[in-house]
Amino acid sequence: xxxxxxxxxxxxxxxxxxxxxxxxxxxxxxxxxxxxxxxxxxxxxxxxxxxxxxxxxxxxxxxxxxxxxxxxxxxxxxxxxxxxxxxxxxxxxxxxxxxxxxxxxxxxxxxxxxxxxxxxxxxxxxxxxxxxxxxxxxxxxxxxxxxxxxxxxxxxxxxxxxxxxxxxxxxxxxxxxxxxxxxxxxxxxxxxxxxxxxxxxxxxxxxxxxxxxxxxxxxxxxxxxxxxxxxxxxxxxxxxxxxxxxxxxxxxxxxxxxxxxxxxxxxxxxxxxxxxxxxxxxxxxxxxxxxxxxxxxxxxxxxxxxxxxxxxxxxxxxxxxxxxxxxxxxxxxxxxxxxxxxxxxxxxxxxxxxxxxxxxxxxxxxxxxxxxxxxxxxxxxxxxxxxxxxxxxxxxxxxxxxxxxxxxxxxxxxxxxxxxxxxxxxxxxxxxxxxxxxxxxxxxxxxxxxxxxxxxxxxx
Numbered sequence: 001x002x003x004x005x006x007x008x009x010x011x012x013x014x015x016x017x018x019x020x021x022x023x024x025x026x027x028x029x030x031x032x033x034x035x036x037x038x039x040x041x042x043x044x045x046x047x048x049x050x051x052x053x054x055x056x057x058x059x060x061x062x063x064x065x066x067x068x069x070x071x072x073x074x075x076x077x078x079x080x081x082x083x084x085x086x087x088x089x090x091x092x093x094x095x096x097x098x099x100x101x102x103x104x105x106x107x108x109x110x111x112x113x114x115x116x117x118x119x120x121x122x123x124x125x126x127x128x129x130x131x132x133x134x135x136x137x138x139x140x141x142x143x144x145x146x147x148x149x150x151x152x153x154x155x156x157x158x159x160x161x162x163x164x165x166x167x168x169x170x171x172x173x174x175x176x177x178x179x180x181x182x183x184x185x186x187x188x189x190x191x192x193x194x195x196x197x198x199x200x201x202x203x204x205x206x207x208x209x210x211x212x213x214x215x216x217x218x219x220x221x222x223x224x225x226x227x228x229x230x231x232x233x234x235x236x237x238x239x240x241x242x243x244x245x246x247x248x249x250x251x252x253x254x255x256x257x258x259x260x261x262x263x264x265x266x267x268x269x270x271x272x273x274x275x276x277x278x279x280x281x282x283x284x285x286x287x288x289x290x291x292x293x294x295x296x297x298x299x300x301x302x303x304x305x306x307x308x309x310x311x312x313x314x315x316x317x318x319x320x321x322x323x324x325x326x327x328x329x330x331x332x333x334x335x336x337x338x339x340x341x342x343x344x345x346x347x348x349x350x351x352x353x354x355x356x357x358x359x360x361x362x363x364x365x366x367x368x369x370x371x372x373x374x375x376x377x378x379x380x381x382x383x384x385x386x387x388x389x390x391x392x393x394x395x396x397x398x399x400x401x402x403x404x405x406x407x408x409x410x411x412x413x414x415x416x417x418x419x420x421x422x423x424x425x426x427x428x429x430x431x432x433x434x435x436x437x438x439x440x441x442x443x444x445x446x447x448x449x450x451x452x453x454x455x456x457x458x459x460x
Contacts, residue, residue: 079121079124079212079218079219079220080117080217080218081216081217081218081219083215083216083217084117084120084216084217084218087113087116087117087217088113088114088117090109090110090113091109091110091111091112091113091114091117092110093110094106094107094109094110094113095107095110095114098110116215116217117217117218119213120212120213120215120217120218121218123211123212123213123218124211124212124213124218124219124220125220128161128164128209128211128222129155129156129157130153130154130155130156130157130161130164130209130224131153131154131156131224132151132152132153132154132166132207132209132224132225133151133152133225134149134150134151134152134168134204134205134207134225134228135149135150135151135152135228136148136149136194136204136228136230137149137150139228139229139230139231140230140231140233140358140361140362141196141230141231141232141233142196142232142233142234142235142236143196143197143198143199143232143233143234143235144196144197144235145196146193146196147193147194147196147230147232148191148192148193148194149168149170149191149192149193149194149204150189150190150191150192151166151168151177151189151190151192151207152187152188152189153166153179153182153187153188153189153190154182154185154186154187154188155182155183155184155185155186155187156185157184158184159184160181160182160183160184161179161181161182161183162181163178163179163180163181164178164179164209164210164211165177165178165179165209165210165211166178166179166190166207166208166209166210167207167208167209167210167221168192168204168205168207168208169203169204169205169206170192170194170202170204171194171195171202171203171204175192177190194230196230196232198232199232199233199234199235199323199326199364199365200232200365200366201229201230201231201232201362201365201366202229202230202232203227203228203229203230204227204228204229204230205225205226205227205228206223206224206225206226206227207223207224207225208221208222208223208224209221209222209224231361231362231365232365233330233361233362233364233365234323234326234327234330234361234364234365235327235330235447236327236330236331236334237327237331237447237448237450237451238331238335238451239331239332239335239450239451239454240335240451240454240455241335241339268281268284268292268293268294268295269292269293269295270290270291270292270293271285271290271291271292271293272293275293276293279293279294280292280293280294281293281294302336302339302341302342302392302393303341303342303343303344303388303390303391303392303393304332304333304336304341304342304343304344304391304392304393304395305343305344305345305346305384305385305387305388305391305393305394305395305414306329306332306333306343306344306345306346306384306395306397307346307347307377307380307381307384307394307395307396307397307410308325308326308329308345308346308347308348308364308367308397308398309325309372309377309380309396309397309398309399309402310322310325310326310347310348310367310368310369310370310372311369311370311371311372311376311399312369312370312371313371313401314398314399314400314401314402315399315400315401315425315426316399316400316401316426316427316428316429317425317426317427317428319369320427321399321425321426321427322369322399324425324427324444324446324447325397325398325399325423325425326347326364326367326397327447328397328423328425328444328447328450329345329347329364329395329397330360330361330364331447331450332395332450333345333352333357333360333361333364334357334360334361337356337357337360338357342354342388342390343355343360344384344387344388344391345360345363345364345384346380346381346383346384346387347363347364347367347380348367348368348370348372348380350363350364350366350367351363351383351387352364353387353388354388377398377402377406377410378409378410378413380410381394381396381410381411381413381414382413385413385414391414391415391418392417392418392419393418393419393421394411394414394418394419394420394421395421395422395423396410396411396420396421396422396423397423397425398422398423398424398425399424399425399426400424400425400426400429400443402424404436404437407422407439408437408438408439411439419440420438420439420440421439421440421441421442422439422440422441422442423442423444423450424441424442424443424444425444425445426443426444426445427445427446428445429443429445430443430445431443431444431445431449431452431453432453433453
């Protein structure tokens with residue numbers, strides 16, 4: 001007797017029975033079957049990936065093989081100026097309109113435009129053999145001082161050189177010189193003036209020659225020199241020496257503090273109980289009939305750290321006050337270096353530590369005023385402290401809108417024995433000196449006031 005072959009239940013019915021089995025435990029639930037997805041072994045690519053890789057490789061080989069053909073064409077297309085592209089577009093449009101409508105006038109316009117562009121390209125083709133040298137003297141000036149430059153062009157070819165246009169970028173502008181025709185080996189010199197009415201770094205160059213047509217449809221430029229930087233330093237004034245907050249150093253500078261053990265001999269005085277007998281001057285004691293001992297002056301060395309806040313928002317006068325603050329910091333730095341003291345300057349992204357006056361002023365010349373916040377000010381003081389852990393005097397140059405708490409927290413990173421000074425620049429405030437919370441507060445309106453507040457006994 002044959003039994004009927006059981007047929008597979010539909011998928012929906014199996015799902016219903018499985019759901020009923022969950023709800024009613026008496027009904028047996030059908031087990032769920034999961035079919036594993038096939039895994040593609042590593043290193044095995046699909047047909048599409050292999051085809052894409054092969055196509056990319058062919059395209060790369062085709063581009064390399066045709067490079068001698070398309071590269072000169074691309075180079076010539078780069079010569080065409082926006083005006084030249086406009087003339088080319090006019091010629092193409094006029095040609096299409098003339099052919100479609102049968103207008104001879106449009107065909108003449110198209111031919112004139114295309115011939116004009118072709119002649120412009122022919123004028124730009126050719127090798128220019130020249131030697132160009134640029135000089136700026138001096139390369140470091142103070143704001144307002146004159147700075148002149150010189151460009152010298154020599155015809156290095158064996159053929160006469162036709163009139164040529166030379167462009168020399170100077171800061172945000174550019175100087176243009178039209179050279180006359182030069183015989184082989186002849187030179188031509190041009191002078192130019194660099195504006196120095198603002199502090200900063202002015203790039204001069206690179207010098208380029210421009211070949212093309214007089215209308216400017218095609219311009220072929222060639223670079224001949226590198227960029228030369230002209231540093232316009234901030235204005236400084238002469239101030240008195242800064243002698244406060246000095247650290248003990250036997251090879252440093254002398255002060256007016258008397259000492260019984262140092263190298264700078266000062267005078268003789270009468271012996272007192274407790275004096276070291278090694279410093280008794282026996283010959284003078286024999287003449288005077290009483291014991292005399294040597295007395296010395298302390299020799300010390302100072303490390304001046306200057307942090308400049310270059311945020312225009314914290315200055316009542318904006319960027320002019322920022323420039324005054326940078327000039328004040330530069331004056332302090334130059335004076336400290338003249339006194340053979342170590343110096344560290346921190347202002348925005350510029351740092352200068354234990355270097356010469358010229359390099360310090362170069363760093364200040366690169367400063368670009370910009371917004372900051374309290375954390376940036378503390379970070380600036382932290383950077384100065386990291387560069388000069390032996391700081392003896394810390395100057396913070398900022399504006400009147402910076403709160404006293406922010407100033408105190410920023411300078412609070414320095415050691416307790418460090419003399420901390422806040423120099424506030426405000427063109428509308430009164431010049432004054434205060435001492436609050438361990439800080440010496442100076443207030444100046446312009447750069448000339450700096451000399452007055454320092455002479456007034458601040459750091460004496």
